[in-house]
Amino acid sequence: METKQFRAESKRLLDLMINSIYTHREIFLRELISNASDAIDKIYYRALTDDTLEFDKDDYYIKVILDEKNRVLKIIDTGIGMTKEELEDNLGTIAKSGSLAFKKENELKDGYDIIGQFGVGFYSAFMVAETVTVISKALDSEGAYKWESQGIDGYTIEPWEKDTIGTEIILKIKENTEDEKYDEYLEEYRLKDIIKKYSDFIRYPIKMNVTIKKLKEGSENEYEDYVEEQTINSMVPIWRKNKNELTEEDYSNFYSEKRYGFDKPVKHIHISADGAVRYNAILFIPERIPFDYYTKEYEKGLELYSNGVLIMNKCSDLLPDYFSFVKGMVDSEDLSLNISREMLQHDRQLKLISKNIKNKIKNELLALLKDDRDKYEEFYKSFGRQLKYGVYSDFGSNKDMLQDLLMFYSSKAKKLVTLNEYISGMADDQKYIYYATGESNERIEKLPQTELVTEKGFEILYLTEEIDEFVLKVLMAYKEKEFKSVSAGDLGIEDQENENNLDTEHTANKELFERMKTILSDKVKDVRISKRLKSHPVCLTNDGEISIEMEKILNAMPNNQNIKADKILEININHNVFEALKDSYEKDQEKFVLFTNLLYNQALLIEGLQINDPVEFTNDICKLMI
Numbered sequence: 001m002e003t004k005q006f007r008a009e010s011k012r013l014l015d016l017m018i019n020s021i022y023t024h025r026e027i028f029l030r031e032l033i034s035n036a037s038d039a040i041d042k043i044y045y046r047a048l049t050d051d052t053l054e055f056d057k058d059d060y061y062i063k064v065i066l067d068e069k070n071r072v073l074k075i076i077d078t079g080i081g082m083t084k085e086e087l088e089d090n091l092g093t094i095a096k097s098g099s100l101a102f103k104k105e106n107e108l109k110d111g112y113d114i115i116g117q118f119g120v121g122f123y124s125a126f127m128v129a130e131t132v133t134v135i136s137k138a139l140d141s142e143g144a145y146k147w148e149s150q151g152i153d154g155y156t157i158e159p160w161e162k163d164t165i166g167t168e169i170i171l172k173i174k175e176n177t178e179d180e181k182y183d184e185y186l187e188e189y190r191l192k193d194i195i196k197k198y199s200d201f202i203r204y205p206i207k208m209n210v211t212i213k214k215l216k217e218g219s220e221n222e223y224e225d226y227v228e229e230q231t232i233n234s235m236v237p238i239w240r241k242n243k244n245e246l247t248e249e250d251y252s253n254f255y256s257e258k259r260y261g262f263d264k265p266v267k268h269i270h271i272s273a274d275g276a277v278r279y280n281a282i283l284f285i286p287e288r289i290p291f292d293y294y295t296k297e298y299e300k301g302l303e304l305y306s307n308g309v310l311i312m313n314k315c316s317d318l319l320p321d322y323f324s325f326v327k328g329m330v331d332s333e334d335l336s337l338n339i340s341r342e343m344l345q346h347d348r349q350l351k352l353i354s355k356n357i358k359n360k361i362k363n364e365l366l367a368l369l370k371d372d373r374d375k376y377e378e379f380y381k382s383f384g385r386q387l388k389y390g391v392y393s394d395f396g397s398n399k400d401m402l403q404d405l406l407m408f409y410s411s412k413a414k415k416l417v418t419l420n421e422y423i424s425g426m427a428d429d430q431k432y433i434y435y436a437t438g439e440s441n442e443r444i445e446k447l448p449q450t451e452l453v454t455e456k457g458f459e460i461l462y463l464t465e466e467i468d469e470f471v472l473k474v475l476m477a478y479k480e481k482e483f484k485s486v487s488a489g490d491l492g493i494e495d496q497e498n499e500n501n502l503d504t505e506h507t508a509n510k511e512l513f514e515r516m517k518t519i520l521s522d523k524v525k526d527v528r529i530s531k532r533l534k535s536h537p538v539c540l541t542n543d544g545e546i547s548i549e550m551e552k553i554l555n556a557m558p559n560n561q562n563i564k565a566d567k568i569l570e571i572n573i574n575h576n577v578f579e580a581l582k583d584s585y586e587k588d589q590e591k592f593v594l595f596t597n598l599l600y601n602q603a604l605l606i607e608g609l610q611i612n613d614p615v616e617f618t619n620d621i622c623k624l625m626i
């Protein structure tokens, strides 16, 4: 029998196929099963247009047969089969896709989603097989043919015996080498796994004989092996089902079957899009943070399917970083895949899908916030930080997208509130959205700087996470209301009578303040009369963009640049301490220095900052006691 050569250009391509196009060997099975499914689709399509043909779905299936002893793996289908010419044309010429031609000839409408298009998938079989044999009988042909090849050297075709229409692919699996183990493709368990992973949603049953253990008859503890034909794939993907047919439990089962997480998702989002790009997606908002979520090991992404066949495990382009916690999958028939199906050809469709998904997630989160506040807060406790990073990163380009999803603890409501809720509760004479920073709500509650704003009856947002103040700096304003720190120089709260009074006091005590400033010269930029303090004697505030809290955070970073906030020591002149200060200024300069240092150190402590010399500080207190 004559051995025919692969066409010249095909030889190089075949070598490429076997050695470099695919990164995972296991996908050979996905490719062969996809071909089998295409072949059944074709006969199904023909039956629709040809009255003499009857299509009974039960007669159409794919079967995987394992013969471990002889190192043989067979993939059998009851599809349309191939004539001698088709065997020559489709398998003798690499990169010639009979499926693409079929699609073009028949102008397939929706529902007949033939997968093949490049004409290379079949050759992936050579990654695991030393000999590939194809026995096929085509729908319209009398006889059957056998095509056989050992790779580069070419192939043979000869007439063969086969009663039924369809194709049988027989792989003689390679022997193990030192570097490569091929035996795994002869393990029932592994094959089942590969089928489940890539071909679970092929529309026809993929059958396989499976060994199960069952109790021996008449025995209570003796088991025997028993072989049973099982359908391995679930066939109809849940995302193609009608939403009305599905229960909450179906979705959570899918979530755990897919091992998206061990928790129970807070919400599922089922999308069936039929616009500029068609796709189905099922997305989940998890309840709990994956253990590695806030580490660089965490990989975001959604599973990507093309027509029910898994293409990518984690397609990161589908999710923006700020929604990286979302789990789930996308299936589209409109994707341009590259030759290995491992990457996407160009990403126009993908960009469209990811934009749709992004907006959908945002809207669903807003709906959750509105309809189930408790659940949203649970979610926010886990992933709020990621949303804040989203506002802060990329130079704030996503702030409009995310600002309505943010929440902060409120001094008035004593719980998390959104920025919109804050705005709705603002008093008529309130100019700004006030915030205070600190380690915890309890500590912020006691901050002297909050006194005036609280007394005015204005709400304060408590910022306890490092990123918080940076987020507000990026946002700058919300619905035209600017953010203002309670420590800012000008709080925008006017009290003319008090201002005049303070001016007089300032002029009267000018020298005293100048003296204090000299004593603390390297520590503070200025010493001033406080407009905001009511019951506390002192506090620290800042001038300029860098707040004291930001100074703390920036200096704790590895690339510490020793950034300093311009600190202002504010004195409450209505406090008795000020009388003592004045008294010492007039009578006892040594005491005045002592008081000044003590007040400054107290202000540092209140702010949660370290005092430069704790020993000196305690000695100073002792001096007061003796």
Ligand SMILES: Nc1ncnc2c1ncn2[C@@H]1O[C@H](COP(=O)(O)OP(=O)(O)OP(=O)(O)O)[C@@H](O)[C@H]1O
Pocket (backbone or CB within 6 Å): 031, 035, 036, 039, 077, 079, 080, 081, 082, 090, 091, 095, 096, 097, 098, 099, 100, 115, 116, 117, 118, 119, 120, 121, 122, 123, 167
């Ligand atoms: N089991 C089969 N039954 C009938 N025809 C088949 C079968 N397997 C392959 N073919 C034919 O051989 C052609 C080449 O297959 P191959 O897998 O190389 O490419 P493809 O499926 O067209 O494209 P892709 O590279 O995207 O998989 C197919 O288009 C199809 O016409």
